[in-house]
Every structure is written in structure tokens, then in C-alpha cells.
Amino acid sequence: TAAARAVDARKTYGTGEAAVHALAGVTVDFPQHAYTAIMGPSGSGKSTLMQCVAGLDRLTSGSAYIGETDISTLSKTELTLLRRDRLGFIFQQYNLIPSLTARENILLPLTLAGEKPDEAWLDEVVGTVGMADRLGNLPSQLSGGQQQRVAVARALVPRPDIVFADEPTGALDSRTGIEILTFMRRAVDETGQTIVMVTHDPHAASYADQVLFLADGQIVDRMANPTADRVL
């Protein structure tokens, strides 16, 4: 089965004359252990699709699945728990806690869930994102690219079923962006992670196994990218 799925997903903001159909009937699979990029012009519904599949927002109609679970049937509390236990998030803004060290930020999702880290796995992820010697630093002592690496590690360390990333390289210069994309690609190839990434950047999308193109709230094209694993 797919890691996540949308079935005739519709999302309307506002009503009457002012209604905006951000999603106008999207059906799509996000395969397991694959890296999917969602592309399309500004306002085409990319963020809305991601937010509704990731349980950060509700569809107006249709269904969104995480694994076998139809999340439109879940209560707010159940959704929060599902996000905490099964999903990871990377945003354009790194959203690190300024008073916590890199290590504490990376471990925060586990800490909040009352879980102990698997230190060997933590070392592996931190090594993969190249932050092993910076774990004691506060966010203010790190560059933007380093802060985003911390955010990538924070998303991967709890071994979520799926990592959702919304313009993860949007705030970074292109060289640093390539590093982050390389780490995310490695997470798919080496750990079998599933990633869903929103981007308007064709270069960022070239790291994905599957690229979906949205326009006016609908999927207008999709492309398999058999060369994704050769980007490295």
C-alpha cells in the first residue's frame, strides 16, 4: 500500500463569490520508500495538498490516508497523535527553539513523546547531515544551512513513516540547498524513508523519484524520474 494517499481531495477556502478552490479533486498515491516532489505555480494548491495529507489541515471533501488510516475520520487529538508518532516535518523556516542546543532540538519530538533516543541511529542521522561536531551549538550559532540540517535531522530521528517538506531549500543559497537535498535523497536510499516535498524549484524536484505537477488545484501531469538516484 501507499505511504499516503489522497482520494478526490477538495479544499475550498471561503464561500460564495469569495470561494477559492485550492484543491479541485486530487487523487494521488505517495509510494513507500520513495521521494515525491509536488511542483506547480504559486497558488496552485501545493501547500494545501501537503497540509491536508499531513493532517495539518482538513479537506472540505474527499479523503486523505496515512497508510491505511483515513485521517478525515480522526478527531483533532487523534490527528495530533498520528502526526507526532508517524510523521516528520521540514519547513522553509527551520522552526528551531532558540534556547535549545542542536542536539536538544533534534531530540525534541522524542522528548515530547516521552521516548529515549536510539543513540546509534541518532549518530547515523547526525553524521548523514554533517552536524556531528555542532550538536552543542544554539541555533543562533549556526548558519541558515546548518539550522536546516538540524531541522532535517529532527524530522528523521524519530523514524517517521513519512517526512513532509514544504520548500525545504527555499531560504537557502543554491549550494546549501543542494546539500540539504542530497541528505534527503540519502535518507530515501539508505534508510528507506518516504518523503513528500513541495517545491517550485525544478532542480530540487530532480532529486525526487516521482514529480507531480499541480495547476489550479488539480494534478495536470506526473513524471517518474528513473535517474533520481544518479543525482548523487
Ligand code: ADP
Ligand atoms: P501553493 O502552495 O501552490 O502556492 P496554496 O496551497 O498555498 O498554493 O494555495 C492555493 C490557493 O488557496 C491559493 O489561491 C491561496 O491563495 C489559497 N489559500 C491557501 N490558504 C488559504 C487560506 N488559509 N485562506 C484562504 N485562501 C487560502
Ligand code: ADP
Ligand atoms: P507557500 O509558498 O508554501 O505556498 P504561502 O506563502 O502561499 O506558502 O502560504 C503560507 C501560509 O499562508 C499557508 O499556511 C497558507 O495556508 C496560508 N495562506 C496562503 N494563501 C492565503 C490566503 N490567501 N489567505 C490566508 N492564508 C493564506
